[in-house]
Amino acid sequence: MTQLIDKRNLDYDRLTEVADAGAFLDETARVAESVHHTLIAEGSKVNRFTGHLTELRVEGAPALAERARDGRPDGEYIARAKEYLASVAEAIGFASGEPAEFEADPKVMATSEGLRVVSLQQVLNGIEVWGMAPKVWLREDGAVDRVVGDTASVGVDVPTMPAVPPEAALTVAAAEAAEPRTVESPFGTDELPALDVSAGFSRLTHQALNAQPMTFDQGPFDEVIPARLVYLYMGDEVRLAWSFRFSRDRGAAQYHALVEADDRTADPAAPQILYFQDLTSHVIAGRVFRRNPAESTFDRAPFPLPLTDYPTEPLSKPLPGFPGDWTTRTNGHVATAGNNVLAVDGATRRSVEIDVDPEGNGVFDPEPDTPEQFVTNIFFFCNYMHDFFMTLDFTEEHGNFQTVNVTGLGKGADPVHAFAHPGPVIGTANMATPADGSAAVMNMGLVARSGRHTANDADVVFHEFVHGVTNRLVGGLHDANGLRELQSRAMGEGWSDFFALTTRNFFQDRERTVVGNWVVDSDQGIRQRPYDDRYPGGFGDIGKGPGELPDGLDYTKIHNVGEIWCAALMDMTRRIGAALDSKQRGYRVAWQAVVDGLKLTPKNPTLLLSRDAILRALRDLAGDKVTEAEYPAVRRAAWEAFARFGMGFDAFCPNASLRGCRAGTQLPPQGHED
Known part of the structure; x- marks a missing residue:
C-alpha cells in the first residue's frame, strides 16, 4: 500500500501552539476534580500532530445502575461512552467550549473477559472528522476504564456547505485512480493499465442532507463509487473535502481520495487532491x-x-x-x-x-x-x-x-x-x-x-x-x-504474518520463522530477515532506509515496518511460554491477548497504542487464562518483548506516521498499571 498524495503537514506540532506538556497535564487534573474521580494522563501519550491525548486512563468512575441477569443493552454502554467523553473532553485536548461531538458504531464489542468497547467517530455538523475515531473501554458494570485513540480540535468556523460540486471533485479523483501504475509485491511487479474515465459518472443517489453520503455509477471501475463530505485535519488548518473510494481489477487495486470541497480552492471546477492512498494489500497472500x-x-x-x-x-x-x-x-x-x-x-x-x-x-x-x-x-x-x-x-x-x-x-x-x-x-x-x-x-x-x-x-x-x-x-x-495511517497499515501486515506462522508453529517442535518460502521457492521467504530471536529491526529504525541502516535493511516501506511488529509479537509469545513453562499455554495466552487487544485498539493506531491494548488484554486474562500468581511474570515477559524491539515504556512517537519514532527499552516503573 502506498501513500501517493498527502498534503497534511505531519510535521506540525500543535502541542507547542497551545500549551506545553506540563500545562496539558494540569488541565487533566482540573477536569478530574470536576468529574470526582481519577484521570491519569502521560505526556508520552500525546499525538503531537493533533495536540490531543491518545490515552486517558480512568480510575473510580461510577458504574451504571444495576441490571437484571440478562445483561445490559448496547445502547446503555454507547450512551455512557458518549456522555463520558463529552465530560472529559478538555482533559483530552479540546479547548473550553470547543465542539467535541461523536457518533457511535451501533455494535458494542466485548473482549473475552467482558470488557465492553464502544467505537466512536468524531463528527461536526453531522460530518465525519476523518481519521479521528477513539474507543471507550467500559467494564461490564458500565464504569469507564479508558479512552484511547485520536481526536482533533475543529473550530466552529469550518464550512458546512461545499463550494466544489461532487462531480468536479470526482472527475479529479477518478483521473488519479485511473492512472497506469506499477504494483509491487513480494513476488515481483504487475502493471495496471490506464482506464478511460472520459465518459464521466452519473449520480445514483442524492443527498437529502449535506452530511449524508451519495453514490455514483462505477464507470470503468469495479464497483459503484461512494462519496461523502469529511473534515480533514491538516495540522495547521481543517479542510472540508469530498471523500471517494475506487476499486479496480477485481478488487486487487483500491484507492481512497480526499478532494478539497471548501471555498479555499483556487478553482472549484478543478479542485486539488488533498490525500490519495492506495489501500490495496499486495501481499502473499476433501x-x-x-x-x-x-x-x-x-x-x-x-x-x-x-x-x-x-x-x-x-x-x-x-x-x-x-x-x-x-x-x-x-x-x-x-x-x-x-x-x-x-x-x-x-x-x-x-x-x-x-x-x-x-x-x-x-x-x-x-x-x-x-x-x-x-x-x-x-x-x-x-x-x-x-x-x-x-x-x-x-x-x-x-x-x-x-x-x-x-x-x-x-x-x-x-x-x-x-x-x-x-x-x-x-x-x-x-x-x-x-x-x-x-x-x-x-x-x-x-x-x-x-x-x-x-x-x-x-x-x-x-x-x-x-x-x-x-x-x-x-x-x-x-x-x-481503521488501518489507514502508515504505522497502522504496517501492523496489519505484522498481525497477518504473526498468525500465519504461530498457528502452524504450535504443533511443530522446530519454530518456523520465514513466510512464503514455499510459494516463491526460496529458503529466505519474502521478508527481509527471519522472525527469529536475532531479528535486527526495532521501533527506532522506523522511517530509516538503507543509507541509515546496516545490511540493506529498509524500514521506509509498510511491509518491512510490519516485520518489526510481527517479530515483537513472536518474541512476546516465546517469552510468555517460558514464563508459564509451557509453549502451548504461551501461544494460547498470546493469541487471546492479541485478539482482545484488537478489539480495544482504536482506529489508525501507533505501534505503542496497540502494545498498550495487548498489555491491558493480558491483565484481563489474569484469573482465567493465567492465574493471579502467574500474571506478574507474564506481564513482565510481554513488556520485555516490546522493550527488546524498542517499544519499552519510554518509547515515543508523535503520531501514526513513520516520522519521529523514538526507541525506548525501559520497563514500566513499579506500581504502574497497564
Whole structure:
C-alpha cells in the first residue's frame, strides 16, 4: 500500500501552539476534580500532530445502575461512552467550549473477559472528522476504564456547505485512480493499465442532507463509487473535502481520495487532491494440502475439522451454531460453498461440486495442481481460519464472515468470496474487507517466477484472512476502515504474518520463522530477515532506509515496518511460554491477548497504542487464562518483548506516521498499571 498524495503537514506540532506538556497535564487534573474521580494522563501519550491525548486512563468512575441477569443493552454502554467523553473532553485536548461531538458504531464489542468497547467517530455538523475515531473501554458494570485513540480540535468556523460540486471533485479523483501504475509485491511487479474515465459518472443517489453520503455509477471501475463530505485535519488548518473510494481489477487495486470541497480552492471546477492512498494489500497472500505441498501430504481432511484439530483451547461454553457445516447439501450435491466461504475458480466463477450419497457422504477428490484442487484448498484454508478465530471470540457479534448468523447478532450476508485464479493476479494475492454485512473478497493467483499457486500455501491464505479480522476488529463493524495511517497499515501486515506462522508453529517442535518460502521457492521467504530471536529491526529504525541502516535493511516501506511488529509479537509469545513453562499455554495466552487487544485498539493506531491494548488484554486474562500468581511474570515477559524491539515504556512517537519514532527499552516503573 502506498501513500501517493498527502498534503497534511505531519510535521506540525500543535502541542507547542497551545500549551506545553506540563500545562496539558494540569488541565487533566482540573477536569478530574470536576468529574470526582481519577484521570491519569502521560505526556508520552500525546499525538503531537493533533495536540490531543491518545490515552486517558480512568480510575473510580461510577458504574451504571444495576441490571437484571440478562445483561445490559448496547445502547446503555454507547450512551455512557458518549456522555463520558463529552465530560472529559478538555482533559483530552479540546479547548473550553470547543465542539467535541461523536457518533457511535451501533455494535458494542466485548473482549473475552467482558470488557465492553464502544467505537466512536468524531463528527461536526453531522460530518465525519476523518481519521479521528477513539474507543471507550467500559467494564461490564458500565464504569469507564479508558479512552484511547485520536481526536482533533475543529473550530466552529469550518464550512458546512461545499463550494466544489461532487462531480468536479470526482472527475479529479477518478483521473488519479485511473492512472497506469506499477504494483509491487513480494513476488515481483504487475502493471495496471490506464482506464478511460472520459465518459464521466452519473449520480445514483442524492443527498437529502449535506452530511449524508451519495453514490455514483462505477464507470470503468469495479464497483459503484461512494462519496461523502469529511473534515480533514491538516495540522495547521481543517479542510472540508469530498471523500471517494475506487476499486479496480477485481478488487486487487483500491484507492481512497480526499478532494478539497471548501471555498479555499483556487478553482472549484478543478479542485486539488488533498490525500490519495492506495489501500490495496499486495501481499502473499476433501483432499488438501494442510500447509503446502512441501510440508504436508495431499490427504483427506474432514469438512469441517473437529475442534480438537485446532491449537486453541476448548471453549468454556458452547457457541450457538458452532462448529457449523462448511458445506450445504442441495439436491444430492455439495460444493465449495457454505455459510463461511464461497470458493470458486477465478476464470469460470464456478465452485467445485461433488455428488453425495443418501446419507450425505462425499469426498472432494481433485487431482493436484488443477483448478479444482486450488479451489478446494482455498476453501479449506479459509474455513479453517474462520473456525480458529471463532474459538478466540471473533464471532458473529464481532463481525466475522458468515452468510447467516444463527445468533441474530451482526449483519450476516458476508462470507469470504475466495477466488482461485488460474494465472497471476495483481499483487499475486489480496483480500478486500468491507464493513460487516458486505462480503469480503480474496484473490489467490499463480506466482509467475516459481509457477506455484498461493491457494496451496497456508502462509498466503492465512495472512490474507487475518487482514479481514484486523480490519473488522480495529476498524469497527460500521466501516472496517481503521488501518489507514502508515504505522497502522504496517501492523496489519505484522498481525497477518504473526498468525500465519504461530498457528502452524504450535504443533511443530522446530519454530518456523520465514513466510512464503514455499510459494516463491526460496529458503529466505519474502521478508527481509527471519522472525527469529536475532531479528535486527526495532521501533527506532522506523522511517530509516538503507543509507541509515546496516545490511540493506529498509524500514521506509509498510511491509518491512510490519516485520518489526510481527517479530515483537513472536518474541512476546516465546517469552510468555517460558514464563508459564509451557509453549502451548504461551501461544494460547498470546493469541487471546492479541485478539482482545484488537478489539480495544482504536482506529489508525501507533505501534505503542496497540502494545498498550495487548498489555491491558493480558491483565484481563489474569484469573482465567493465567492465574493471579502467574500474571506478574507474564506481564513482565510481554513488556520485555516490546522493550527488546524498542517499544519499552519510554518509547515515543508523535503520531501514526513513520516520522519521529523514538526507541525506548525501559520497563514500566513499579506500581504502574497497564
